[in-house]
Amino acid sequence: MPVFASDMLSSVAYAPDEILLALSLSGIVALTVSPWIGLAVAVVILVIVLCYRLNLQAYPSGGGDYEVAGTNLGTRAGLVVAASLLVDFVLTLAVSLTVFASYIGAMFPDLKPYRVLIAVIGIGLVTLAGLRGSWATRGLLAVPTYLFVGAVLLTLAVGFIRVLSGDTPEAVTSDFLALPGSDEETLLTGFAAVFIVLRAFSSGSVALAGVQTVATAVPLFRPPRGRNAAGTLLVTGLLSAIMLVGITWLSAVIGIKFVARPEEQLVTGSGSPVGDFDQDPVLGQLAQAVFSGFPFMFYVVAAVAALVLLVAANTAVEGFPGLASRLARDGFLPRQLASRGDRMTFSNGILLLAAAAIVLVVATQARVPDLIELYLVGVFLAFVLGQAGMIRHWTVRIRTLVTSPLRRRMQLNRLVGWLGLLLTGLVLVVVLSTKFFAGAWIAVAAIAILYVAMGLVRRHYSRVDAELTPEADDDSARTLPSNTHAVVVVTAIHKPTLRALAYARASRPTFVNAITVAVDEDGAQRLQERWDAMGLPVRLTILDSPYRDLNGPVMDYITGIRKRTPRDLVIVYLPQYIVGRWWENLLHNQTSLRLKTQLLNVPNVVVASVPWRLSSFHRARDQRNRRVGPSGSKPTEH
Structure with a gap:
């Protein structure tokens, strides 16, 4: 769990930020709305976990939604899922290290201007660790996950106790007021406040990104692999939901603000701008407020959050090369990606992943909101096609059975699949409708280009194989030269x-x-x-x-x-x-x-x-x- 589920757990270090950020566009302070959005995201997490527990037990080979969609819906659907997951893994690495740089800046404010450099150095460190491919390294990376879960739960427990005892903590931004981002955004919220809430919900849904990491890592679990991976996913989902709901609720009670442009949108109680103000992540502000009498704990929480983000980045280094290798063996990617290096790692895939993530970090100047806009399309597109594939999987098997307990269980599994399909489809529609022109179109374009490119690679390999296959009556390749x-x-x-x-x-x-x-x-x-x-x-x-x-x-x-x-x-x-x-x-x-x-x-x-x-x-x-x-x-x- 701490190694392969760290991606999903670490997302609570930035999912609350995205919820408050989306709400702040209209000047809505998340005093009443954000806890309900956090609760809605938590419900989605639990439903997706329930669906994927069935997926992992039915398909324990580690192909994830790529295998499910390809087997049940055809090659084209499998390719769409594969393209989505490849983009998702690149963004996982870029987002994790960008947020890592934010927490380093929260601990050492003088380093905030160097967040791009810090993120790139972090990508380099994770890449080197992935190239080494040591299981001892994986065991070492498990420690920050335990520390992060413990630190967050301790922060929530102390915060709840202080609130219930009447000693409500105060954050740095508690007394500030949040203004709309611009006149255009104010006009938008005047006609469509629901749109803003839906956008906040879609932003918070980034907490589900790590589900795919467990699905693709099933072969690395001990037997019975499907059952153990499903158990890991259940524990991870429960912890993620609890931490996300707790952070959003406590942040709302304390009055924490997180906006896109703090120098413009944050004002004091008297209405004067706060000026040059560098805001910390929500979890960092929460730790500062809760442990106001013991500031050392703020550094502990920020440090373990930064460390767990490194571990989460490592899961992308595990997942991307493995999926790329599978696609290369199927003929959809260059065959160099299918071979292992001298340390038994897919070194070519790891280097390709690192290069793509660095390009994204530099292009966005390590701004987390810009990367999140790209993040969710691939995640939920894979979810939707994966659940559609599972519905067909259970439908085909139900047709072969007469009335029996096994048939009834399969019908229940198919009902769960329909629930997952409807819920993920709804979230995908929300993501596309609220984020498409804000940057999600780039992810859609990247998925489409990757899909076409993989099809062309497959066609090329098929054409070359047909050209090189010897025929019985063709002696041109065996004719000896005259001299x-x-x-x-x-x-x-x-x-x-x-x-x-x-x-x-x-x-x-x-x-x-x-x-x-x-x-x-x-x-x-x-x-x-x-x-x-x-x-x-x-x-x-x-x-x-x-x-x-x-x-x-x-x-x-x-x-x-x-x-x-x-x-x-x-x-x-x-x-x-x-x-x-x-x-x-x-x-x-x-x-x-x-x-x-x-x-x-x-x-x-x-x-x-x-x-x-x-x-x-x-x-x-x-x-x-x-x-x-x-x-x-x-x-x-x-």
């Missing part, structure tokens, strides 16, 4: 060149030749004289280059052989330096790489790279062996 031409590209007479010549001769070609480009006529003449003096048993051909181009004459020479003898095979041998440091690749092999890229486009031409390992490679290998031991080192010969 073999071995061509060694020479830039200087040194050890790599001599090895390339030896390899070319060892392959027993029909013809073997060495070529060099005369960029400098005097240099080419000296090269020819040294070649003859060494008595090398291969003829050297000097190619003219009036424009001092290296690759052009070589390409003309190779294509000339192809035109004269189109059925012959041409093997081009290129010496290549193998180095020990990444930056040395920038200093070597660049000409060879460009030439190799061009030659690979010529039919019946094979490029053979002849490796020559420099001393830096051997030093790097020895250092690696001393660090991890010879048994743990990677093979150096291929």
Whole structure:
């Protein structure tokens, strides 16, 4: 529970902020409205948890709504869910680390201007932890979740006791008044106050985002996996609902304000603006008010909130690569995403996730409300299609049974699925109607683009597989070439060149030749004289280059052989330096790489790279062996 459910639990660290923020657009202070919105979101949480307990037991393989929708509604519905979940995981990482930066700023106000940098550094730390892939790391990440739940429940308990005893705490913003965000927003609320309340409800629904994380992590649970994951989801849902309702109710009693632009919307009791005022998250303000006589506890609550957000970000690092790997195995994403790295993690997927999250954080300048506007569409779209798939799942099975206790239980499960479908569909409509033009359209566009891209990738792989499948009467791929031409590209007479010549001769070609480009006529003449003096048993051909181009004459020479003898095979041998440091690749092999890229486009031409390992490679290998031991080192010969 603390590892895989931390995403859902941590959402109570910012869901109340979004509720109050949406209400503040009209100047409505959440004294009476926000607790009811928190209660409504809590009801949605419990219903979704009830639905997903059935989902996890019916589909314990870890595919989540992607598997449910794809199996029962078809490939297209599964792709829509997959695109939604991929966007959701990226936003989970971006939102978690952005709120993390907010809590760091609450503890250390001088760091508030650097929230973008803090969020990016946080993404880097979580990415490194994910790339390591250690179960010990996962066990360590469980501690902040327990501390966060304990800290929030302690804050609520102390706050309730103080309120019931008549000693109601006062927050920094309790005496402030909240003004509408603008004249346009004031006009809007005059005609549609219900719209504002619905928008606040949709914003608070971000607390449900973590349900999918548990659904995709089922294979990592102990057997029976479906039952254990369902139990985890139940405990998490109950805790999330209790904490969300408690925070919204206590915040309303205390009179905490959270607005979009505090310097404009917050005024003192006398009506004067508060000026340059940096507001803290709602949970931070609540902790400051409740523990007013013991400020150390505020830092404890803010610290554990920041830590649990790091853990929640780690769940995205667990979920995104796993789903991307499954999609890659099904042919919908590049196959590189299906392979594990040397530490048995899907490193390519983790790096792709981190890059996308960093782009979002920088583009939004680490503003949580802007990211939340994008967050909910993918979450509830996956919910809706998943529940529709489960209804079909139970319907198909009910048809195969006569009256029996099992049939009645399936009918009850289908009824629960209908309840989940209607509720999530309603929330999705609310989200789209209240947030579409505020930024949700970007998420819709991203899901649509991803859906189309995955379809194109699948079509490409299918076309390539059909093209590469050998036919019984097709001998073109097995026909032997008439002759073999071995061509060694020479830039200087040194050890790599001599090895390339030896390899070319060892392959027993029909013809073997060495070529060099005369960029400098005097240099080419000296090269020819040294070649003859060494008595090398291969003829050297000097190619003219009036424009001092290296690759052009070589390409003309190779294509000339192809035109004269189109059925012959041409093997081009290129010496290549193998180095020990990444930056040395920038200093070597660049000409060879460009030439190799061009030659690979010529039919019946094979490029053979002849490796020559420099001393830096051997030093790097020895250092690696001393660090991890010879048994743990990677093979150096291929």
